[in-house]
Amino acid sequence: MTYETLEVRADGPVGWLAFNRPEAGNAIDARMFVELEAAWAELEADTSVRAIVNTGNGDSFQTGLDMKQLSTDPGALRASSRQTREFALRMTSWHCGVTKPVVAAVNGTCAGGGLHFVADADIVIAAEDATFLDPHVSVGQVSAFETIGLLKKAPMEPVARMALMGVHERLSAARAHQLGIVSEMVAAEALCDRAGSVARRLAEQDPAALRAIKQAFWNALEAP
Amino acid sequence: MSYEHLIVERHGPVGWLINDRPDVRNAMNSAMRDEFAAAWTELDDDPGVRVIVHTGNGRDFQTGVDVGEIASDGVGMERYRRSMEDFDVHFTSWHQGVWKPVITAVNGICCGGGFHWVADSDIVIAASDAQFFDPHTSVGQVVAIEAIGLMKKMPVETVMRMAFMGRYERMGAERAYELGMISEIVDPPDRLRERAQELAETVARNSPAAMAATKKALWGALETGLTDACRQGAQHLVSMWGHPDQTEGPAAFAERRDPDWQSL
Structure with missing residues (x-):
């Protein structure tokens, strides 16, 4: 599939899913809403891909739903409303049942709905x-x-x-690192390289073992 | 209502609830326990109050139950025991179902039962000289409720260590900050109330209804697993659809003015 709002590619065993609406803070418009589900499915199905990096092009990582654009597209708005109401979202790897390890590489502002992709990744740098x-x-x-x-x-x-606190306060990468929300902080220009090497290391592990671990850990979050 | 052991004040949109038994380091006797129930409800019911700050008068924030008085006044102990057996308690904002944001500002020592208010509030800040410890086991008592609340919200090892070390070890504000038990250290300590007011006024700039629904979603998530919590969260999220604040928020943003939110 060709993507307008995402950059999706395989680089050896590492699949890349980059948000690609840099002019809009990578916000999720109607098109990206559909493309995300397709992209996760494509990377999950690609047997050469053993680990996935999720990042953003431009200054922002991801800034959530583009409500302004969505409100001009009644069909998309209806679909997103229904998925929200029923908690049947198909935006993140967790929503889409991806069984491969996912590394989120947060390259800039991560706001609102962007936090989905931090919460739902396995490793966050x-x-x-x-x-x-x-x-x-x-x-x-x-x-x-x-x-x-x-x-x-x-x-x-x-x-x-x-x-x-809403818009009135931001959590820094350093504080997110201290709290264990992210596990590694790197210079901005080194982020993609580092994310790629983390993912390549994951790709060297036994895929069945990683899949079993991932399933066990995420299942553990389902206990009250 | 007038209070003997608490001070209830309002400063702008911020309601203050101040522990006021400084002579006994704000330990809670039976009367104070009843006053807490009334004070939380009073502030929650007041449409002028958008955010609540809780702190202590004197050197210390709170040091748990006033065991001396409860054991000797003839009724306190039996009443206390029964309420704990039934978990029928009403002295924190969580017990009282307060859905306005609650900020705890810890001054000095917070120990034993004092952790109830740390565990049960949304935002916790502390003076740089604040100290945390849990003396229950050092006097032959069990700690349960407040430690259970804390371990749902932060690393468990720390909570277990405090429970087992009793009065023989204290945790400082710095470590509490590193672990995410608190989110801010105020230095010098005498700026604590000023900073709490400022922080509360900032929170008060957000939609009261949206914050109440958000609180319900987040606290509900402690009761259940991830997917169920998200399903229940969806109900709270959808409950705001069509609310006037949802058009007022973007409109105010576009017009570069402060939103005029609906009162709760």
């Missing part, structure tokens, strides 16, 4: 100048899925603070 924020409550929206995912994996207080 970030550029030193990456920042995290959750603007939902500042525009009258509820923060739920992304921050629920994060609080299952990281200390809750900083996650709740991010949700309640």
Whole structure:
């Protein structure tokens, strides 16, 4: 498939899924909403791909749903509303049931719905100048899925603070690293190289073992 | 209502609940326990209050139950025991179902039962000289509820260590910050209230209804697994659809003005 809003490619055993609407902070428009599901499926099905890197082109990593664009496309708005209401989203690797290891490489601003891709990845690394924020409550929206995912994996207080501060505060990459939301912080220009080498190392492991570990760990989050 | 052991104040959109038994390091007796229940409800019901700050008067934040008084007043102990057996307690914002954002500002020592208010609030900041420890086991008591609440929200090892070390070890604000038990250290310590007010005013700039629904989604997630939590979160998320704040938010943003939110 050809993609307009994503850059999807295989580089040896490493699959790359890069958000590619840099002029719009990589926000998810109607087109990207559909392409994400297709891209995860394609990388999951490609037997040469053993690990996947998810990053963003341009200054931002991902800034969530592009509500302005979506509201001009009634069909897409209806689909996203239905998927939200029923929690039947198909945006992240977790939503789409990807069984291969996923490394999120946060290259810049990660806002609101962008946090989905941090919460739902297996390994998260970030550029030193990456920042995290959750603007939902500042525009009258509820923060739920992304921050629920994060609080299952990281200390809750900083996650709740991010949700309640809205646009008025950002979490730095350094603080996210300290809290264990990301495991590695690298210079911005070295991020892609480092993400690629982490993914290549994962690709050297036994795929069946990684798949079993991934399934066991994510299942463990399903216990009350 | 007037309070003997608490001070309830309002500063702008911020409601303050201040522990006020400084002579006994703000330990909670039976009367104070009843006052907590009333004070949380009073602030939650006040449409002028958008965010609540909780702190302590005197040197220390809170040091748990006033065991001396509860054991000797003839009714306190039996009442306390029964309420714990039934987990029928009403002294924190979580117990009282407060869905406004709650900020705990820890001054000085927070020990034993004091952790209830750390575990049960949304945002926790502390003065740089704050200290945390859990003396229950050093006096032959079991710690359960407040430690269970904490370990749902932060690394478990730290909570277990505090529970087992009792009064023989204290954790400083710096370590609490590193671990994500608190999100900010205020230095010098005497700036704590000023900073808490400032932080609360910032939170108060966000949609009250959206924050209440967000709180329900996040606290609900502690009760269940990831997928179920997201399904329940979806209900809270959808509950805001059609709310006036959802058009007011983007409109205010486009017009570069402060939003005029609906009161809860």
